[in-house]
Amino acid sequence: MPPLGRHVPVRWLIAGSYVTLALTTLLVCGLAAFTRTQADLWHASELRLRSQAESKWNRQPSMRQDVGTGHLPALPGFPSWAPQLALESSTADIRARVLLPDGTIVGEAGGPAAVPSVDVAQVLASGAALQAGQRGDRVYESRLGSERWQVVQIPLVEEGVGYIGLVQTLASLRPADELLLALRRYLIVGSCIAVLACIAVGLALGSVLARPLERLAATAARIAEWDLTARTGLGKGRNEAYAAAQTFDDMAGRLQEAFAAQRRFVADASHELKTPLTAVTGMAELLRVGVDEDQPEKRRQALRIIEREADRMNRLVADLLTLSRADQRPRIEQAPVDVAALVLEAAEQARLLSATPDIEVSANGPAWTAGDPDQLARVVRNLIDNAVKYSPAEGCVRLTAGVIGDEVVVSVADTGAGISPEDLPHVFDRFYRADAARNRKTGGSGLGLAIVRSIIEWHGGTVHIDSQPARGTTASFRLPLLRL
Amino acid sequence: MDDATPLRSRILVIDDEESMIELIGMGLQYEGFEVLSANTAKSGLQALQAHAPHLLILDCMLPDVDGIAVCQTIRLTSSVPILMLTAKGELDDKVTGLEAGADDYLAKPFKFRELLARVRALLRRAGSDYGNQLTFADLRLDLSTRAVTRDSEPVELTRREFELLEQLMRRPRHVFSREQILDRVWGWEFAGDTNVVDVHIAALRAKLRDNERRLIRTVRGVGYSLGA
Numbered sequence: 270m271p272p273l274g275r276h277v278p279v280r281w282l283i284a285g286s287y288v289t290l291a292l293t294t295l296l297v298c299g300l301a302a303f304t305r306t307q308a309d310l311w312h313a314s315e316l317r318l319r320s321q322a323e324s325k326w327n328r329q330p331s332m333r334q335d336v337g338t339g340h341l342p343a344l345p346g347f348p349s350w351a352p353q354l355a356l357e358s359s360t361a362d363i364r365a366r367v368l369l370p371d372g373t374i375v376g377e378a379g380g381p382a383a384v385p386s387v388d389v390a391q392v393l394a395s396g397a398a399l400q401a402g403q404r405g406d407r408v409y410e411s412r413l414g415s416e417r418w419q420v421v422q423i424p425l426v427e428e429g430v431g432y433i434g435l436v437q438t439l440a441s442l443r444p445a446d447e448l449l450l451a452l453r454r455y456l457i458v459g460s461c462i463a464v465l466a467c468i469a470v471g472l473a474l475g476s477v478l479a480r481p482l483e484r485l486a487a488t489a490a491r492i493a494e495w496d497l498t499a500r501t502g503l504g505k506g507r508n509e510a511y512a513a514a515q516t517f518d519d520m521a522g523r524l525q526e527a528f529a530a531q532r533r534f535v536a537d538a539s540h541e542l543k544t545p546l547t548a549v550t551g552m553a554e555l556l557r558v559g560v561d562e563d564q565p566e567k568r569r570q571a572l573r574i575i576e577r578e579a580d581r582m583n584r585l586v587a588d589l590l591t592l593s594r595a596d597q598r599p600r601i602e603q604a605p606v607d608v609a610a611l612v613l614e615a616a617e618q619a620r621l622l623s624a625t626p627d628i629e630v631s632a633n634g635p636a637w638t639a640g641d642p643d644q645l646a647r648v649v650r651n652l653i654d655n656a657v658k659y660s661p662a663e664g665c666v667r668l669t670a671g672v673i674g675d676e677v678v679v680s681v682a683d684t685g686a687g688i689s690p691e692d693l694p695h696v697f698d699r700f701y702r703a704d705a706a707r708n709r710k711t712g713g714s715g716l717g718l719a720i721v722r723s724i725i726e727w728h729g730g731t732v733h734i735d736s737q738p739a740r741g742t743t744a745s746f747r748l749p750l751l752r753l
Numbered sequence: 754m755d756d757a758t759p760l761r762s763r764i765l766v767i768d769d770e771e772s773m774i775e776l777i778g779m780g781l782q783y784e785g786f787e788v789l790s791a792n793t794a795k796s797g798l799q800a801l802q803a804h805a806p807h808l809l810i811l812d813c814m815l816p817d818v819d820g821i822a823v824c825q826t827i828r829l830t831s832s833v834p835i836l837m838l839t840a841k842g843e844l845d846d847k848v849t850g851l852e853a854g855a856d857d858y859l860a861k862p863f864k865f866r867e868l869l870a871r872v873r874a875l876l877r878r879a880g881s882d883y884g885n886q887l888t889f890a891d892l893r894l895d896l897s898t899r900a901v902t903r904d905s906e907p908v909e910l911t912r913r914e915f916e917l918l919e920q921l922m923r924r925p926r927h928v929f930s931r932e933q934i935l936d937r938v939w940g941w942e943f944a945g946d947t948n949v950v951d952v953h954i955a956a957l958r959a960k961l962r963d964n965e966r967r968l969i970r971t972v973r974g975v976g977y978s979l980g981a
Binding site for chain 1: 770772773775776777779780783814840841861862863864865866930933936937
């Protein structure tokens with residue numbers, strides 16, 4: 270099931286939740302206020318009507334002498350004082366009625382001209398309640414057209430005589446209803462304003478959130494279409510969405526750099542191959558058209574160049590393969606390797622290849638690390654080759670190998686011309702040549718130090734190069750120590 | 754001085770790659786040019802001043818100064834035709850090179866034949882007579898108009914016949930084998946019989962009214978040469 274809100278824009282999600290929240294609050298509070306007010310108004314009106322009905326009856330004991338008529342328990346003089354009781358129980362807005370137990374009006378006074386008629390069912394209900402031993406008071410609502418009236422009805426019970434009739438007081442609920450209507454109107458209008466405000470604030474807030482996200486999505490889409498220069502360009506911010514956009518920009522930047530580096534590497538590699546390729550095919554072409562016809566030494570020269578340039582291509586391709594293999598970071602054969610012994614062996618081989626410059630070794634072995642012995646030997650060989658290449662014949666190459674703390678440290682120092690400070694940070698770059706002319710003549714592929722770095726980093730180590738112009742260069746690497 | 758090579762065009766090659774200098778030097782010398790070389794921009798500019806070459810072949814990647822910058826520097830003072838060599842075949846590089854003042858642009862790897870053709874075209878375009886017209890006795894061959902005249906009378910030749918005659922006229926009295934002619938005129942891709950050379954030689958002799966075979970001579974067992 271897709272997550273909720275997957276197809277709803279953020280701004281509408283936020284606005285929607287705000288509206289829901291506001292409406293729920295308003296509805297609960299409004300309903301409570303409305304119900305409470307309605308009940309209070311009803312109750313206040315009832316109190317008024319009840320006191321009006323009860324007080325007069327209690328204050329008329331002397332007038333009950335002529336009560337007594339009909340089928341009800343007779344009380345002499347009742348119907349005759351009923352109009353008086355009604356009159357005294359009424360006010361300008363309260364109608365008072367005195368009724369016989371069957372609902373016949375025997376006295377009526379006060380209030381507006383039109384009032385609801387007698388609800389006989391309610392009158393009989395009071396009688397029934399009295400017979401069941403209850404007080405028989407009733408408060409109920411009557412209607413005059415659409416107008417609500419409140420009716421309080423109290424049975425008239427004479428001591429020793431019994432139930433002789435009822436007194437009713439009625440008042441219109443129109444003022445209360447008007448108040449409630451006004452309240453309802455306020456609540457509705459207030460809710461509408463609140464909802465609109467919620468939508469506005471929600472949308473605004475949503476935009477604040479959504480804008481960076483939208484920009485992020487658009488930028489990501491451009492990058493997906495290989496426009497690696499695309500950035501959100503939103504700048505820094507403590508807002509999480511902006512922080513995400515900033516992180517995305519940083520990532521896109523690194524991606525672009527990585528792709529550029531890759532493209533540059535391929536271009537450089539093809540560039541490095543094209544020159545020897547041109548020389549080989551060109552020389553073959555010249556031999557074919559007969560450039561050597563009178564001069565055998567020309568044929569030898571051409572063949573020598575072909576051989577040399579083919580060798581160069583061969584070396585370059587081998588280095589490219591080594592580098593690409595190291596870059597893929599295959600699982601290292603985790604064999605224990607004594608790096609100190611490796612350095613001693615490499616120095617021995619280097620001395621065999623060239624008598625100068627002098628190579629000195631100080632190795633405090635054994636220095637064990639875990640790794641691929643062939644690859645590590647390659648690293649040491651490349652570093653020694655470089656040092657020998659750049660040292661004058663009367664110079665000296667110093668090798669050290671040993672353990673410092675929990676690291677195996679190897680350094681190769683030469684007494685060559687050194688590397689200028691602006692070239693130093695780039696010497697591990699592929700095809701970077703600090704001095705193009707010298708480098709090419711000495712036959713390097715421009716990949717030696719790149720291979721060193723790739724292999725050492727693949728073994729979890731670090732490489733470092735330090736140089737002082739005219740004093741010499743020291744290249745070193747550190748590998749994690751293997752405790753046996 | 755030989756009549757068919759009126760003046761030897763002097764070409765300066767600036768390239769830090771020893772093998773490129775050797776290749777271009779050997780090839781162009783064989784084709785009758787005088788070749789000077791330099792392996793840095795600095796020494797190249799000095800050679801340009803000192804020897805005033807008719808054409809400059811400049812590599813894009815030099816150890817001291819960028820080839821493009823060298824090109825711009827040269828253009829401040831000289832209008833010598835410049836052929837730029839580069840290992841990059843990107844369009845942008847070509848545009849940059851040409852905007853910097855290079856007259857032509859050749860991307861590595863290239864065939865020597867193409868380099869040679871471009872060198873000759875550049876020299877022709879530069880308006881110099883060097884390599885523009887070839888003459889031998891009363892025979893005249895104009896490379897820019899591709900017109901051939903003998904004794905001031907025009908001769909109509911096919912493309913192959915023209916190129917065959919051009920090869921012979923470039924090295925008068927040099928004996929070319931049929932294979933060499935096939936290589937130079939038809940190219941190594943042509944996998945046919947050397948008889949095609951004989952057929953074209955015969956056609957050429959007829960058109961040039963060389964009935965006594967004095968102009969184009971047959972060297973028995975070897976091949977052909979122009980004159981003796």
